[in-house]
Amino acid sequence: xxxxxxxxxxxxxxxxxxxxxxxxxxxxxxxxxxxxxxxxxxxxxxxxxxxxxxxxxxxxxxxxxxxxxxxxxxxxxxxxxxxxxxxxxxxxxxxxxxxxxxxxxxxxxxxxxxxxxxxxxxxxxxxxxxxxxxxxxxxxxxxxxxxxxxxxxxxxxxxxxxxxxxxxxxxxxxxxxxxxxxxxxxxxxxxxxxxxxxxxxxxxxxxxxxxxxxxxxxxxxxxxxxxxxxxxxxxxxxxxxxxxxxxxxxxxxxxxxxxxxxxxxxxxxxxxxxxxxxxxxxxxxxxxxxxxxxxxxxxxxxxxxxxxxxxxxxxxxxxxxxxxxxxxxxxxxxxxxxxxxxxxxxxxxxxxxxxxxxxxxxxxxxxxxxxxxxxxxxxxxxxxxxxxxxxxxxxxxxxxxxxxxxxxxxxxxxxxxxxxxxxxxxxxxxxxxxxxxxxxxxxxxxxxxxxxxxxxxxxxxxxxxxxxxxxxxxxxxxxxxxxxxxxxxxxxxxxxxxxxxxxxxxxxxxxxxxxxxxxxxxxxxxxxxxxxxxxxx
Amino acid sequence: xxxxxxxxxxxxxxxxxxxxxxxxxxxxxxxxxxxxxxxxxxxxxxxxxxxxxxxxxxxxxxxxxxxxxxxxxxxxxxxxxxxxxxxxxxxxxxxxxxxxxxxxxxxxxxxxxxxxxxxxxxxxxxxxxxxxxxxxxxxxxxxxxxxxxxxxxxxxxxxxxxxxxxxxxxxxxxxxxxxxxxxxxxxxxxxxxxxxxxxxxxxxxxxxxxxxxxxxxxxxxxxxxxxxxxxxxxxxxxxxxxxxxxxxxxxxxxxxxxxxxxxxxxxxxxxxxxxxxxxxxxxxxxxxxxxxxxxxxxxxxxxxxxxxxxxxxxxxxxxxxxxxxxxxxxxxxxxxxxxxxxxxxxxxxxxxxxxxxxxxxxxxxxxxxxxxxxxxxxxxxxxxxxxxxxxxxxxxxxxxxxxxxxxxxxxxxxxxxxxxxxxxxxxx
Numbered sequence: 001x002x003x004x005x006x007x008x009x010x011x012x013x014x015x016x017x018x019x020x021x022x023x024x025x026x027x028x029x030x031x032x033x034x035x036x037x038x039x040x041x042x043x044x045x046x047x048x049x050x051x052x053x054x055x056x057x058x059x060x061x062x063x064x065x066x067x068x069x070x071x072x073x074x075x076x077x078x079x080x081x082x083x084x085x086x087x088x089x090x091x092x093x094x095x096x097x098x099x100x101x102x103x104x105x106x107x108x109x110x111x112x113x114x115x116x117x118x119x120x121x122x123x124x125x126x127x128x129x130x131x132x133x134x135x136x137x138x139x140x141x142x143x144x145x146x147x148x149x150x151x152x153x154x155x156x157x158x159x160x161x162x163x164x165x166x167x168x169x170x171x172x173x174x175x176x177x178x179x180x181x182x183x184x185x186x187x188x189x190x191x192x193x194x195x196x197x198x199x200x201x202x203x204x205x206x207x208x209x210x211x212x213x214x215x216x217x218x219x220x221x222x223x224x225x226x227x228x229x230x231x232x233x234x235x236x237x238x239x240x241x242x243x244x245x246x247x248x249x250x251x252x253x254x255x256x257x258x259x260x261x262x263x264x265x266x267x268x269x270x271x272x273x274x275x276x277x278x279x280x281x282x283x284x285x286x287x288x289x290x291x292x293x294x295x296x297x298x299x300x301x302x303x304x305x306x307x308x309x310x311x312x313x314x315x316x317x318x319x320x321x322x323x324x325x326x327x328x329x330x331x332x333x334x335x336x337x338x339x340x341x342x343x344x345x346x347x348x349x350x351x352x353x354x355x356x357x358x359x360x361x362x363x364x365x366x367x368x369x370x371x372x373x374x375x376x377x378x379x380x381x382x383x384x385x386x387x388x389x390x391x392x393x394x395x396x397x398x399x400x401x402x403x404x405x406x407x408x409x410x411x412x413x414x415x416x417x418x419x420x421x422x423x424x425x426x427x428x429x430x431x432x433x434x435x436x437x438x439x440x441x442x443x444x445x446x447x448x449x450x451x452x453x454x455x456x457x458x459x460x461x462x463x464x465x466x467x468x469x470x471x472x473x474x475x476x477x478x479x480x481x482x483x484x485x486x487x488x489x490x491x492x493x494x495x496x497x498x499x500x501x502x503x504x505x506x507x508x509x510x511x512x513x514x515x516x517x518x519x520x521x522x523x524x525x526x527x528x529x530x531x532x533x534x535x536x537x
Numbered sequence: 538x539x540x541x542x543x544x545x546x547x548x549x550x551x552x553x554x555x556x557x558x559x560x561x562x563x564x565x566x567x568x569x570x571x572x573x574x575x576x577x578x579x580x581x582x583x584x585x586x587x588x589x590x591x592x593x594x595x596x597x598x599x600x601x602x603x604x605x606x607x608x609x610x611x612x613x614x615x616x617x618x619x620x621x622x623x624x625x626x627x628x629x630x631x632x633x634x635x636x637x638x639x640x641x642x643x644x645x646x647x648x649x650x651x652x653x654x655x656x657x658x659x660x661x662x663x664x665x666x667x668x669x670x671x672x673x674x675x676x677x678x679x680x681x682x683x684x685x686x687x688x689x690x691x692x693x694x695x696x697x698x699x700x701x702x703x704x705x706x707x708x709x710x711x712x713x714x715x716x717x718x719x720x721x722x723x724x725x726x727x728x729x730x731x732x733x734x735x736x737x738x739x740x741x742x743x744x745x746x747x748x749x750x751x752x753x754x755x756x757x758x759x760x761x762x763x764x765x766x767x768x769x770x771x772x773x774x775x776x777x778x779x780x781x782x783x784x785x786x787x788x789x790x791x792x793x794x795x796x797x798x799x800x801x802x803x804x805x806x807x808x809x810x811x812x813x814x815x816x817x818x819x820x821x822x823x824x825x826x827x828x829x830x831x832x833x834x835x836x837x838x839x840x841x842x843x844x845x846x847x848x849x850x851x852x853x854x855x856x857x858x859x860x861x862x863x864x865x866x867x868x869x870x871x872x873x874x875x876x877x878x879x880x881x882x883x884x885x886x887x888x889x890x891x892x893x894x895x896x897x898x899x900x901x902x903x904x905x906x907x908x909x910x911x912x913x914x915x916x917x918x919x920x921x922x923x924x925x926x927x928x929x930x931x932x933x934x935x936x937x938x939x940x941x942x943x944x945x946x947x948x949x950x951x952x953x954x955x956x957x958x959x960x961x962x963x964x965x
Contacts, residue, residue: 043542046540047538050538050540068539069539069541070538070539070540071542072541072542072543073546074544077544077546080550080551083551083554084551092554092557093554093557094560094561094562095595095597096558097551097553097554097557097558098558098597098650098652100554101558101652102650102651102652104653105651108653124539131544146538188557192557192561199597200597200598201599201600202599203599347614348615349614349617350613350615351615355615358612424615425614425615426613427612427613427616427619428611429610429611429613429625430609430610431608431609431610431611431627432607432608433605433606433608437624437625437626437627438624438625438626438627439622439623439624439625440620440622440624440625441621442621444616445621447621448621452612455610456612459611466600466601467600467601469600486600490607490608490609491606491608492603492607492608492609493602493605493606494601494603495604496603498599498601499601501596501598502598502600504598505598
């Protein structure tokens, strides 16, 4: 349910509401009244429920959130939002149309349910809720997104570092208008080409290791630059063409730049193309830049799926239970909530037909609950494994610290406890493509906990998500060839066909020959070479 | 916290994206539509279509790791019996896990992309190939051809549709009901007042003045025309009066009709069907195929079945005549016939065919279209087939008979040209 389009797999499986016993029900209901009854929702009720939730979330749990903006949409609009990678507004491109067609077909066939809600990492934080939801679902969704995700967006270091919640909506607006303007001016095809090529490199449009570049005052400079470009275009005078060009000295000065000047090696392919591609026009560079900004904005979400969902699920679970304890929601509504909650955090085993990898909701929620458990009721094992955390008493404080300072990889590395490993019955497999069989290398026992934890964390590592590709050489003076290097780990080469298509895109953007070497990380041997010449359509 | 209701926002925000997508995948979609047409029934031509296209033109490449080599590690949930060191055989390829492109040798991953084309989009592609003039295209594509029909009055509408008579009638009724003082009454009273004043009857004058004032007030309160009175002419979009039609598809099923020729014939039948279904609410289809004997068959057999034997066209015409006599009385049905053939006929049969057409069938039919489907290489040849040379005489005699020789879908439309032209002439 994060800002990226993500559906909740909703396998139907009921878990008895074991947490709340009848005794609790009797204890509550003394003074407070039900917030709502029945399944129909209204704007007044949403407002009332939101206030109650905010009182608990912000007032008692001390969550730190952006102001919320709640937007009610229809299922069709939800599909719309899906196809534009969860963005409220986005430039036009056929790939979004493709995604829409795909989602729509799946949805109409009944193969997939829609997410209950979608939340945008922006300030104010935009929460889309669906009109089809029942009032209980709206309550759940508000607690989940408007409190949980919102807090996470505002406090997690990755989001703070990589995204600017204040500016994203304005930027998207600008991007949309700019792309539309370019289409009008240079033709849909020309724009589409650049966007296609840039999209192909989107997964390599971020600096994963050094963090984003400093932005100090750059936006002003950019605005000036854009204004100057426009001014130049308006005051174009053909006469200047007849003035003798600068002599070769200036050119030579430019071409003498050393690779170091270009900041090589460079892992951010889009950045490099934007800054140094020899043949791109200014508007084309700006398009590349738009795609890169988008890629950067989405970067933290890919790295914090487990935490983000874990945080939001934990928060909605706490809030809903508090509401129930105080008699603000009824028994039936609570059961409805528990039903959807338990299907959201349901984890099928690997043998199950429904298995589609580890469910980030399930893992995240289990880990958050586990942290709370360790802080409040530690066992001896917890004390051995987490001496600082176990029994500290301040569960929320510990959780908030975790939410702020970790991403999935480091979070799992730090916090995955033997108990969660046992509960999930996690085990690690080694798979060598050459063998016909896989070997079990660790299971949930004393010898295996650390191993399982390390490997699971590794699965969420940025390097495991995308191959590490860098530009290692760029010749700007003579043949202008670009050389890239893929560092091959564990003998895993790039998918050949895909790689060649993508490389073609890069070559088209670069305008000259591009070469990709696949180099073994240990021996430094070149295993495979790919080559592409620009071939604009 | 704000709550904003976005439900009323314009729908289909992503329409632009969809159009771009379809433009992008045009070539693939066209192929897919051709495929679909082959599978479709003639009468299904207008339905929505689930289109499966090869992902080639809508590919979104990115650098990704291949699964064919190297070592990987997984962590999975739900261990029940495994111990360290246990060995598990791999699941069969393709299932679960990767699921990505399996890279066929030519480097074309074959992940098909499935989505649904709307009726309009489907027809657009269908028409594009047939080279229809735009006017006709629009006429066919508009889902129904409704005409505005008067449907009483409404209390709301644009000023141009104001119904004066009705409005004034309401106004009058209301004025009478509420007893709005008439201008004449007031004028009379004013005259009385003047008279009374002139006569110096102050008491009477005061009474009259008081009454007059009351009347005037009443007149101000009860307006001459009130928004309540307004009536507007209401129009409803109603489909034009419809009738029923039957369309006979006649086709030579002998072995000389190749698969390609049959496809071409099918396109022809489909187009005629689309055209007819615009004009008639119910269109019945009758399929008659013939070799040396003719039979009414269902659609699948019609296009798929292969028969051997000679070719005697008159048998099909006789069969058609029989079916008309049996089931389609001429006074209730508009009868259309479309015949497709490669032109072969048993030479002694021509006289019989001409006789049947001229004397029996053509007087019953609204329209009889004959297309001769030929392989491309023979399209230019001057050679006239048996049927062609025979039908040329029929063509000369009858206005509602059309014949064409086609070798590609784009040539089909001219067959209908006369039909549309006639239609236009009638309207004019």
